[in-house]
Amino acid sequence: MSGIIKLSERLSYIKACEEPLSADVGIVLGDRYLWVFDVGAVKANAEYIRSFKKPVICVLSHFHQDHIGEIESVDAEKIYLGANTQKYVGQGEAVTDDLYFDDGVKIHIFPLPSSHAKGSIGLEADGYAFLGDGTYSCSKNRKIFYNATLLKDEINRLRSLEAKYFLLSHDEKFVFSRDEVISELDKIYSLRQKDSPYIFLQSNVTD
Numbered sequence: 001m002s003g004i005i006k007l008s009e010r011l012s013y014i015k016a017c018e019e020p021l022s023a024d025v026g027i028v029l030g031d032r033y034l035w036v037f038d039v040g041a042v043k044a045n046a047e048y049i050r051s052f053k054k055p056v057i058c059v060l061s062h063f064h065q066d067h068i069g070e071i072e073s074v075d076a077e078k079i080y081l082g083a084n085t086q087k088y089v090g091q092g093e094a095v096t097d098d099l100y101f102d103d104g105v106k107i108h109i110f111p112l113p114s115s116h117a118k119g120s121i122g123l124e125a126d127g128y129a130f131l132g133d134g135t136y137s138c139s140k141n142r143k144i145f146y147n148a149t150l151l152k153d154e155i156n157r158l159r160s161l162e163a164k165y166f167l168l169s170h171d172e173k174f175v176f177s178r179d180e181v182i183s184e185l186d187k188i189y190s191l192r193q194k195d196s197p198y199i200f201l202q203s204n205v206t207d
């Protein structure tokens with residue numbers, strides 16, 4: 001399969017695509033399990049995941065279709081997801097607190113306060129943190145914005161992680177240093193206005 005990028009001995013990801021819209025899929029090779037962060041929305045992902053011939057644990061970042069679309073084709077032994085995502089998937093264990101696993105590689109699954117999607121979660125392993133779309137804004141009614149309180153909580157959460165690199169879905173670059181992501185979010189947080197719960201950003205939508 002094309003579009004597989006190796007990050008370390010244990011970590012790799014399948015690149016996102018746009019037609020159909022399908023998010024990046026993180027792969028962590030444990031001793032016992034294959035840990036899969038998001039499954040995307042193309043069948044080929046499930047075939048690739050099966051080719052490892054290992055029991056699969058899926059971690060779903062948030063409820064959007066381009067991240068969870070092919071969950072039925074991946075025969076997961078266990079699914080971790082946010083409570084809101086659980087409503088869409090109809091199965092899996094809701095992550096309400098930090099979870100730690102040792103599967104030859106140390107894995108940390110954590111709730112991620114996010115303006116983009118309620119009930120976002122992330123996964124860190126081997127110095128990298130998969131964040132899905134969690135650091136992105138919300139867009140509604142042609143407005144692009146962050147919830148100031150959630151953003152503050154998110155920045156604190158990100159600072160508490162050990163990972164040196166943050167992995168952001170859909171972005172061609174995908175691998176960012178933690179500092180550049182946190183400083184970008186700090187910059188956005190500094191734009192907040194007194195008495196407004198939201199931080200509105202310039203939208204590119206002109207019509």
Ligand SMILES: [Zn+2]
Nearest residue numbers: 062064117133
């Ligand atoms: Zn999304």
